[in-house]
Amino acid sequence: MNNHFQIFNITPNLDLNFNDLEEKYLELQLQFHPDLFINQSQDQKEKAKILSSNINNAYEVLKDPLKRAIHFLEINNIFIDSIKPDNILLIEIMEIKETLEGSDENEANLIKKNLEERKRDLYKEIISLTNKNLITEASKKIILFKYLDNI
Numbered sequence: 001m002n003n004h005f006q007i008f009n010i011t012p013n014l015d016l017n018f019n020d021l022e023e024k025y026l027e028l029q030l031q032f033h034p035d036l037f038i039n040q041s042q043d044q045k046e047k048a049k050i051l052s053s054n055i056n057n058a059y060e061v062l063k064d065p066l067k068r069a070i071h072f073l074e075i076n077n078i079f080i081d082s083i084k085p086d087n088i089l090l091i092e093i094m095e096i097k098e099t100l101e102g103s104d105e106n107e108a109n110l111i112k113k114n115l116e117e118r119k120r121d122l123y124k125e126i127i128s129l130t131n132k133n134l135i136t137e138a139s140k141k142i143i144l145f146k147y148l149d150n151i
Contacts, residue, residue: 003075004058015127025059065123066149069142078139085143093147119148
């Protein structure tokens with residue numbers, strides 16, 4: 001598995017500065033974009049294509065908070081797809097979805113706004129837990145974040 005943080009020479013953490021990430025992405029693309037290797041050997045062209053693809057993939061993962069959090073867990077050997085969410089979480093998500101389905105447009109917008117605020121606060125909590133190296137506890141919150149993100 002590629003460590004996307006390493007590609008950008010970033011210490012693995014969830015509290016990334018998006019502008020710094022984008023700047024590093026552009027710098028790497030200026031160095032390794034396949035178009036820059038047009039006059040090189042086929043082997044070098046292929047390597048540049050693979051590297052550029054890895055850079056693009058890493059950027060797509062790191063710029064998205066949920067994908068970044070899941071990747072962070074994976075490089076710490078925690079795979080959330082193998083963790084069964086607890087029943088309380090599943091009931092809560094089901095209730096939120098049912099409330100959304102039965103609401104008018106104004107109510108739905110308010111619920112969605114509250115969900116976004118909750119996700120923001122939850123992500124701050126996840127960052128705090130990972131900064132304290134409480135990865136297992138953070139993984140539980142990331143599962144909740146994932147479910148909220150899918151509503």
